Structures are given as structure tokens and as C-alpha cells.
Amino acid sequence: xxxxxxxxxxxxxxxxxxxxxxxxxxxxxxxxxxxxxxxxxxxxxxxxxxxxxxxxxxxxxxxxxxxxxxxxxxxxxxxxxxxxxxxxxxxxxxxxxxxxxxxxxxxxxxxxxxxxxxxxxxxxxxxxxxxxxxxxxxxxxxxxxxxxxxxxxxxxxxxxxxxxxxxxxxxxxxxxxxxxxxxxxxxxxxxxxxxxxxxxxxxxxxxxxxxxxxxxxxxxxxxxxxxxxxxxxxxxxxxxxxxxxxxxxxxxxxxxxxxxxxxxxxxxxxxxxxxxxxxxxxxxxxxxxxxxxxxxxxxxxxxxxxxxxxxxxxxxxxxxxxxxxxxxxxxxxxxxxxxxxxxxxxxxxxxxxxxxxxxxxxxxxxxxxx
Amino acid sequence: xxxxxxxxxxxxxxxxxxxxxxxxxxxxxxxxxxxxxxxxxxxxxxxxxxxxxxxxxxxxxxxxxxxxxxxxxxxxxxxxxxxxxxxxxxxxxxxxxxxxxxxxxxxxxxxxxxxxxxxxxxxxxxxxxxxxxxxxxxxxxxxxxxxxxxxxxxxxxxxxxxxxxxxxxxxxxxxxxxxxxxxxxxxxxxxxxxxxxxxxxxxxxxxxxxxxxxxxxxxxxxxxxxxxxxxxxxxxxxxxxxxxxxxxxxxxxxxxxxxxxxxxxxxxxxxxxxxxxxxxxxxxxxxxxxxxxxxxxxxxxxxxxxxxxxxxxxxxxxxxxxxxxxxxxxxxxxxxxxxxxxxxxxxxxxxxxxxxxxxxxxxxxxxxxx
Numbered sequence: 155x156x157x158x159x160x161x162x163x164x165x166x167x168x169x170x171x172x173x174x175x176x177x178x179x180x181x182x183x184x185x186x187x188x189x190x191x192x193x194x195x196x197x198x199x200x201x202x203x204x205x206x207x208x209x210x211x212x213x214x215x216x217x218x219x220x221x222x223x224x225x226x227x228x229x230x231x232x233x234x235x236x237x238x239x240x241x242x243x244x245x246x247x248x249x250x251x252x253x254x255x256x257x258x259x260x261x262x263x264x265x266x267x268x269x270x271x272x273x274x275x276x277x278x279x280x281x282x283x284x285x286x287x288x289x290x291x292x293x294x295x296x297x298x299x300x301x302x303x304x305x306x307x308x309x310x311x312x313x314x315x316x317x318x319x320x321x322x323x324x325x326x327x328x329x330x331x332x333x334x335x336x337x338x339x340x341x342x343x344x345x346x347x348x349x350x351x352x353x354x355x356x357x358x359x360x361x362x363x364x365x366x367x368x369x370x371x372x373x374x375x376x377x378x379x380x381x382x383x384x385x386x387x388x389x390x391x392x393x394x395x396x397x398x399x400x401x402x403x404x405x406x407x408x409x410x411x412x413x414x415x416x417x418x419x420x421x422x423x424x425x426x427x428x429x430x431x432x433x434x435x436x437x438x439x440x441x442x443x444x445x446x447x448x449x450x451x452x453x454x455x456x457x458x459x460x461x462x463x464x465x466x467x468x469x470x471x472x473x474x475x476x477x478x479x480x481x482x483x484x485x486x487x488x489x490x491x492x493x494x495x496x497x498x499x500x501x502x503x504x505x506x507x508x509x510x511x512x513x514x515x516x517x518x519x520x521x522x523x524x
Numbered sequence: 525x526x527x528x529x530x531x532x533x534x535x536x537x538x539x540x541x542x543x544x545x546x547x548x549x550x551x552x553x554x555x556x557x558x559x560x561x562x563x564x565x566x567x568x569x570x571x572x573x574x575x576x577x578x579x580x581x582x583x584x585x586x587x588x589x590x591x592x593x594x595x596x597x598x599x600x601x602x603x604x605x606x607x608x609x610x611x612x613x614x615x616x617x618x619x620x621x622x623x624x625x626x627x628x629x630x631x632x633x634x635x636x637x638x639x640x641x642x643x644x645x646x647x648x649x650x651x652x653x654x655x656x657x658x659x660x661x662x663x664x665x666x667x668x669x670x671x672x673x674x675x676x677x678x679x680x681x682x683x684x685x686x687x688x689x690x691x692x693x694x695x696x697x698x699x700x701x702x703x704x705x706x707x708x709x710x711x712x713x714x715x716x717x718x719x720x721x722x723x724x725x726x727x728x729x730x731x732x733x734x735x736x737x738x739x740x741x742x743x744x745x746x747x748x749x750x751x752x753x754x755x756x757x758x759x760x761x762x763x764x765x766x767x768x769x770x771x772x773x774x775x776x777x778x779x780x781x782x783x784x785x786x787x788x789x790x791x792x793x794x795x796x797x798x799x800x801x802x803x804x805x806x807x808x809x810x811x812x813x814x815x816x817x818x819x820x821x822x823x824x825x826x827x828x829x830x831x832x833x834x835x836x837x838x839x840x841x842x843x844x845x846x847x848x849x850x851x852x853x854x855x856x857x858x859x860x861x862x863x864x865x866x867x868x869x870x871x872x873x874x875x876x877x878x879x880x881x882x883x884x885x886x887x888x889x890x891x892x893x894x
Contacts, residue, residue, distance in 0.1 A: 155891060160894060172619075173893050173894075174893075225837065231528075249853050271852060274852070301839055431673055446818075467864050468596060468615065471670075482618050500893075520891075523544075523810075
């Protein structure tokens, strides 16, 4: 924990200590509106793994989101504790300790989880027996992400197993069909083709389930980089985008075409120059513990031509445009390479409107890994 | 924050929830002993940016360390609050907000900071005027790390400026000469040559200072990958190694020669298999929010031949040796790719002895970025 705060509500932007995580509220709210509009009536269930912040989730729900997704059980518990009532954990929950907490959470909120193995269904049915409200169980289908998920051939038997456990507190809620890899294919055509493949798999799965007499209440998936393709397929009911609220350098590197829905940068790291050791270089106080580099370096925002070249743990090396100079103490805004793990480095996010601190929101589920 | 604990003191290893950060105390203590022995009487001041954990620092000091290094002012404040009395911040502190906190901290503990610009000396002298105890000011010298630090030609005038501010509460404490890049040069010869260059620079700097009648109280630097070279130069007084206490995959990838000092893996991520979607693959619950990937993927520890192939935010893809299978719920130990930013993802570290939880230490300075 920071032993002191970087600022107080009401402070001017220039006085905020660095490095700090910054949310520009006007841009953030425009992004929320833009997704609601672009969803064209599909349900929006933003992924809260991106932000881990109940205040962000509440803003998303106030704009019309039906609830949130989480990736971890403990993350979901943090949001439940903050009053979020409808949560889909887009993950498999395995192991006796986690299942005990899952049962407790399922009594508090409308909860969903994924399965991709028959043994998980058996464990969930045993867990939920006698529960007051049913647990929503989605089958995760492998649609190209090459991570978790079953092939189409396994969907009908798994759905039958879930339906057979209706009396044991399980509800067959539908299919989870998310193509994570496709979100960052750089060319618009690659993304469109990847989702073309995914929707082909989804169509087959739905047909086979319908043929077996099983209704599919919901197909959920779709991220910031592709959701308009899933939307236009006519097969998906729910959009899970997360990064759209903030944007990051990695999503910004996607090359858009006319059909793409574009969001604007709302999330930044405020950093300061702490050393000017050589011509052409400034060293800033935000390294890889301040801006995650798993998806590459952050970008400089308000200094065109300057390039964040290299991060070490607590230092960033910025290459200056020839002929320009950086001053000790000068502040620079960075666009994080990847918003999700960057949010996970901070305990709070400093929200700005009109160049002043409007609010400071706790990132309550930061570090909730269990 | 995690809404519940992964375990309690006394629990058996097998029952600890995942993903969790694990310290094997026997190996950790052997590493501490090994550095004290290999230091051959040089002062040891371990870098606490590696762990951010006061309990670890206290163990290092109990074994003979003279104090700790920190990289951030707020990090140093966390350690001071936990009772650590001698702290060198191996960084430049710039800006009025930070300077105010620096002054407060300098009244609490024996504190050192670095400078690499005359303006920093002016600001520190103005800050420390009238202080009860002096601030130790080290000149950071560029010895090959290509980050902060001045060239040899600037050392004498900067030292004179510090000495001239003796009455204003500054004490010229010596030279900070750390070659960060050299720590991870894979070949022993490359590391030895890089430190050969660094010690050449240090020698020049000392000669010029002595020629100007300025004594150099301390030369500090040297990390886990090279410190025996700095030690053998006869020029360094103090070793700043940090990762030695834990080790990680990245340091493990260094190719050693006979003169190298080797440490053992004491730090792990306990993870569980949560999906077995295809032959040859297991998906585990530790992704890049559980084990930082800035220095590459973690390594599997207790499953020879299995390879952690790819991390997404909350998933890890493990490639299995042909003919082997992973079971749902099976636990696997990972060696983090880079210990420092991995420690910074957790609120606590679970310490084991004899397969049982011996202690749970708070990582109090986690997220202390200011």
C-alpha cells in the first residue's frame, strides 16, 4: 500500500504525485455510451477483470449493462460485496476450497460459471443440491482461442448432464463462446475471419442442441476488438467487452476498417522525469511496476514523437525527438500497453474532470487471484 | 485484496488455495547465508524492491545485512514504518511533494539518496537545511547500465557541490555504481567483461575524487548476477543484491562458470489445473496477474518436461510431455520469470517449513509506487 495519497479530491492535475493511474471521466463516459449504442440492443455484460473496480462497474450498469463478468471467484466476491447483483465468472471453478466459496457466493447474487469437463458438472451438482437459487452453468466452447473449452461434439452430452442436474440446483444457461486471440489480430480482415470461424462453430453447437431438444438461453462472448462481428452474426445475445471503457496501446495498434467500433483513450499513467542523463533521453518514474509490459511498452500521449523505449522495474527510458529536451520534474502521460494488468498494479484510480480530481475510486478487487 | 485467505498457519501444503505465492524458508535461509559468506566481509545491503516485505528485510538484517536499499520513496517509508533503520533509496527524488516526504523520512531513519544532476543537489540542500541528521547523498555514476547516472567527468564537480552543502544537511556518502543490464547477460564471460568495464569507470572516478582531495566513503552497487566481480575489484564496499534471496527463472537462465555464486529457488507460485481441454495441454489458474511475464514465462518446477507455454491475464497454458496427463485440480509449482514484479502482485507470501505453513508475511510495500 502507498503510505500516503498521490492527491486529494479537488486537487489540480499538475499537483498529483507520480506515478499515478488516471481516468479521464469524460472520455470514459463517452466510451460507455458508445458501447451501449453499438450493442444495438444486445445485452452488455462488461468484463470487470479489466478494471477490478466496483465504481466502474456501477457506472457501466447505470448506463444499461445487465451485470458484469469476472474471471476469478475472489474477484466476483469483491464485486458482490460492493453490491453488484449479477455476475458471470467466465472460468472453470475447481477444487474443494473454491467450491465452498462458490456456494456461498451463489446464495448472495445471480451467479454464472463455465464448465468444459463432465467432472466439473458432477462437482457443481453435488455442491448446489438444496440451494435456494440455481447456479447458471454455461458450456465453454472452443471457438479459436485455443485455451479452455470443449469441441462442438461434446456440447450436447454436456448440456444434457447440466439439464439432468436441474433438480440439484444447476440451470443450463447457454454457451460461452469467446475468441480471445482474435481481439488483437492487427488487420481488420483477420479479426473478421476469426470471428467468422467462431460463429460457424457457435451455429453448429446451437443446431445440435436444438436438434436434441435443448433450448439455448444465451450465447455470451465478444470483446472490444471484434464484438460488432459477433453482434452481426445474429447468434450472440451478450457482449463481454472490457477494455472498451479505457483503451490501451495494444488495442490502439489494431488497424481498423470502416465497420470497426472505435473507443478513445481514457486511462493513463501520469509519470515524471526524474533524470536527464544524456542528450535525447529522459528517465521517468514509471517502470513495469507502474505500467504492465506484457503487451509491449506504454505509449507517450501528450508528447508526440517521444517514445517509451524500455522499462525496468521502476524506470522508463523515453527517447526524445531530436532537438527537444525534457526537464527534471516534467510530467508526461502514458497510455498503458495493456489496461487489465496495469489496473491490477494500483490500489486506486484517480478520476479527473476539468483538470481537477473529481473522485478517487478504490480498485477493490486488485490482487484478488483466488 | 483477496476477500479470504488462501490458508492459515499450520495448514498442509496440499490444502493451500491457488494461485498463491510461496516461500520455502529452508532454501531462503540458505540463500541468505550463502550471500553473507560470499560477500567476504563487504557490507551487504540487500535490495528490498525485490520483495517489498519487512519480514524478509528483518531476516536479511538478522543474518548481518547493514540495512536495505529501496527504489521508491514510498517503499522506503513502508520499511521505515516497520522498523528498518538504515535505508538507501537507489534513485533520484524529484518534485516538491516527494521532497516533503523525503525530509520527514530523513528525520526517522538513516537515509541515503542518489543524485545525477546539479539541480537535485540544490533542491536537497534547500530541503535539508536545519535537519537534525544529515542526508547521505551518493552520486550515481553511469557504468554501463545506460539508465540514470553521470559520466566520470561530472563526478568531481558534483561531489564538491555536495561537500559544499555539508552545513545544509547533506553528507557526501559516496558513489552508486550499479550495472543493471549486466546481471542478465547469459554468458559468464559477458558479465565479467561488463563489470570489468564498470570497475574501470569506478577506478577513474575514485582517482579523480582523491586527486581533488575528496574521500569516497562508500562505493555501492552489485547485483545477484555479478557481485563477486565487484567484490574482487577491491573498489566496492557494499553489495546490493536482491533476487539472491529467492531466485527466478531469468537468473536461472544465466550460464554460470566456476567463479559464479549460485543460489537456489526459494520462491514459487502454487497453481492448479482448472481445464484439460485437449491432449498434451493443461490450463492452470496462474496467468500473468499471478506471475509477471516481463522477463518471460515462468518455469514448471516439480513436473520435469512440462513447459509453461503462454500466459493470458488469468490463465496459463502448460504443454505436457507426450504420454503424460494432467488431472483437474492437480497442483503445480511455478518458478516465476522475474521475482521482483511477481512479489508486487501479492499482498502476502506464504512461508513453508516441513510442508506446512510456518508463517504468512504481509508484502507491506506492494504497490508503493510514489
